[in-house]
Amino acid sequence: MNYETVIGIEIHCELKTKTKMFSGAPVAFGAVANSCVNEIDLGHPGTLPCVNKEAVRLAIMAATALHCEIDPLVKFDRKNYYYSDLPKGFQITQQFHPIGTGGYVEIETETGSKQIRLERIHMEEDTAKQFHNEEGTLIDFNRAGTPLVEIVSKADIRSGKEAAAYVEKLRSILNYLGVSDVKMEEGSMRCDVNISLREMGSREYGVKSEIKNLTSIANVQKAVEYEVARQSEILSNGGTIVQETRRYDEAQKATVSMRKKEGNVDYKYFPEPNIPPIRLDEAWIKEIQSHLPELPDARKARYQREYGLNDYDADVLVASRELAQFFDAVCQYTKEYKMAANWTIVELSAALNKANLKASDSPCDPKHLADMIHMIKDATISSKQAKIVFEEIMKGKDPKQVVEEKGMKQMSDSTELLKMIQEVLDNNPKSIEDFKNGKDRAIGFLVGQVMKASKGTANPAMTNQLIKEELAKR
Amino acid sequence: MEQMDKAYIQKLANQLMFDLNDEEILDLQEEFVTLQKQIALLEQIDTEGVEEMIYPFEAETSFLREDEVSHVISREDALRNAKAVMAGHVHVPKVVK
Numbered sequence: 001m002n003y004e005t006v007i008g009i010e011i012h013c014e015l016k017t018k019t020k021m022f023s024g025a026p027v028a029f030g031a032v033a034n035s036c037v038n039e040i041d042l043g044h045p046g047t048l049p050c051v052n053k054e055a056v057r058l059a060i061m062a063a064t065a066l067h068c069e070i071d072p073l074v075k076f077d078r079k080n081y082y083y084s085d086l087p088k089g090f091q092i093t094q095q096f097h098p099i100g101t102g103g104y105v106e107i108e109t110e111t112g113s114k115q116i117r118l119e120r121i122h123m124e125e126d127t128a129k130q131f132h133n134e135e136g137t138l139i140d141f142n143r144a145g146t147p148l149v150e151i152v153s154k155a156d157i158r159s160g161k162e163a164a165a166y167v168e169k170l171r172s173i174l175n176y177l178g179v180s181d182v183k184m185e186e187g188s189m190r191c192d193v194n195i196s197l198r199e200m201g202s203r204e205y206g207v208k209s210e211i212k213n214l215t216s217i218a219n220v221q222k223a224v225e226y227e228v229a230r231q232s233e234i235l236s237n238g239g240t241i242v243q244e245t246r247r248y249d250e251a252q253k254a255t256v257s258m259r260k261k262e263g264n265v266d267y268k269y270f271p272e273p274n275i276p277p278i279r280l281d282e283a284w285i286k287e288i289q290s291h292l293p294e295l296p297d298a299r300k301a302r303y304q305r306e307y308g309l310n311d312y313d314a315d316v317l318v319a320s321r322e323l324a325q326f327f328d329a330v331c332q333y334t335k336e337y338k339m340a341a342n343w344t345i346v347e348l349s350a351a352l353n354k355a356n357l358k359a360s361d362s363p364c365d366p367k368h369l370a371d372m373i374h375m376i377k378d379a380t381i382s383s384k385q386a387k388i389v390f391e392e393i394m395k396g397k398d399p400k401q402v403v404e405e406k407g408m409k410q411m412s413d414s415t416e417l418l419k420m421i422q423e424v425l426d427n428n429p430k431s432i433e434d435f436k437n438g439k440d441r442a443i444g445f446l447v448g449q450v451m452k453a454s455k456g457t458a459n460p461a462m463t464n465q466l467i468k469e470e471l472a473k474r
Numbered sequence: 475m476e477q478m479d480k481a482y483i484q485k486l487a488n489q490l491m492f493d494l495n496d497e498e499i500l501d502l503q504e505e506f507v508t509l510q511k512q513i514a515l516l517e518q519i520d521t522e523g524v525e526e527m528i529y530p531f532e533a534e535t536s537f538l539r540e541d542e543v544s545h546v547i548s549r550e551d552a553l554r555n556a557k558a559v560m561a562g563h564v565h566v567p568k569v570v571k
Contacts, residue, residue: 032549034564135565137568273530
């Protein structure tokens with residue numbers, strides 16, 4: 001039997017605010033447990049939630065970048081359930097009136113670009129963090145009330161690769177917007193994947209499983225691929241899929257059952273009476289929408305259009321906002337865009353990786369890299385020497401000073417170089433003869449001799465040219 | 475409904491983990507009498523065919539809170555009502571298998 005994979009993804013992102021969604025208590029990752037809370041976060045009787053303006057602004061930015069329509073009337077609802085990570089016994093969310101609807105994320109697939117449509121994007125509050133040990137469960141309420149956006153896709157995704165591409169793209173967009181830290185490993189971006197299979201050509205959905213605990217984009221793909229194999233094996237053997245929540249176990253490289261879902265849980269949603277509907281100022285919304293930072297697709301297009309970069313280079317740069325920003329900074333000082341891209345992608349990335357640094361913390365001044373590129377371009381230094389200079393500018397040094405100190409200047413003075421070449425030619429009559437007999441390799445040998453005589457400072461291109469000219473005269 | 479006597483108010487306060495002194499209990503009792511009278515008045519209104527309200531006011535609002543830290547309680551206070559505390563965390567019976 002041939003099955004079609006049907007995937008929908010829910011993503012929760014913590015918004016980068018200073019305070020909680022509904023209280024003035026601070027938001028802090030990694031703070032001492034239960035030190036960033038107040039009565040509202042703990043659900044004490046008599047407290048009232050108060051909506052954080054910055055959280056709304058960030059949600060509008062995200063919704064706009066994802067091509068959603070914004071609802072200017074903000075309303076919240078209660079989702080009721082009883083669990084130890086939820087102090088009030090309900091979560092304040094936007095069930096009936098999400099701030100953004102419609103919209104899409106465009107991903108690249110093997111067969112071209114594809115739009116993954118979005119169901120909605122809404123604001124809500126995070127729950128407390130729990131740690132389970134043998135004796136019980138420990139609760140840290142610092143995370144309780146942290147502003148979140150939940151982004152729900154339609155079931156448009158058809159493979160593990162597409163699922164990974166979708167999450168990657170969304171993460172990149174949210175990162176460029178600066179609305180969230182989007183760190184999957186730290187939980188500031190969390191991803192739940194719903195997967196079901198159906199007979200090819202069927203329009204009805206099969207029974208789904210929901211996968212949680214996906215701490216990296218690579219795991220999204222692996223988990224989906226494992227789950228597709230698991231479900232299709234069950235179906236092929238005439239079995240039925242049980243609706244359940246599973247988690248991805250990294251050690252086993254498999255999804256394992258967490259809990260069976262018995263029908264749909266009734267969350268008894270109703271409007272949150274403590275937050276009257278809030279009408280957003282249309283001018284404020286427009287103001288936010290007209291000041292969105294450049295998004296990854298636009299930046300890639302700009303790199304190709306204005307800097308003439310190829311698809312691959314543009315993709316590599318854009319994949320990391322920090323690296324792209326560094327590249328942009330270098331391009332403020334040079335028009336050698338291709339060289340700037342190469343040095344950023346290859347040498348700079350490698351050096352940063354080795355030092356475990358982000359491009360935003362690079363010890364190398366973008367202007368210094370641009371200066372060094374100019375020195376290569378005008379043959380002040382050879383590309384071999386440039387590698388040594390680069391090591392020094394990665395320590396914050398000025399390339400001009402490095403070249404000076406190391407006496408590295410390439411010999412590009414033709415009179416001096418010519419003198420050296422004449423000497424080498426006089427000492428190597430055999431090579432001249434070889435060359436006259438059509439052995440082009442002789443030139444390489446002669447260039448090598450000049451390099452040796454100049455202790456590596458001779459400009460290789462110029463040396464090559466001058467030797468050819470001199471040989472022609474002899 | 476149980477009488478709003480001192481013992482009952484004390485019991486409710488305990489359940490909600492409040493401390494109330496005698497004066498506060500007296501205030502609450504007086505307030506409750508007023509409330510009961512008002513409810514009796516409201517109950518006389520014919521609401522047949524009137525849709526229930528979700529919010530106390532029909533008018534939309536526009537207020538949003540600025541994102542500035544305004545109030546945080548101490549860790550001791552945060553944990554004070556917890557039955558059990560372990561390593562600065564609220565400790566409850568294990569909620570997962």
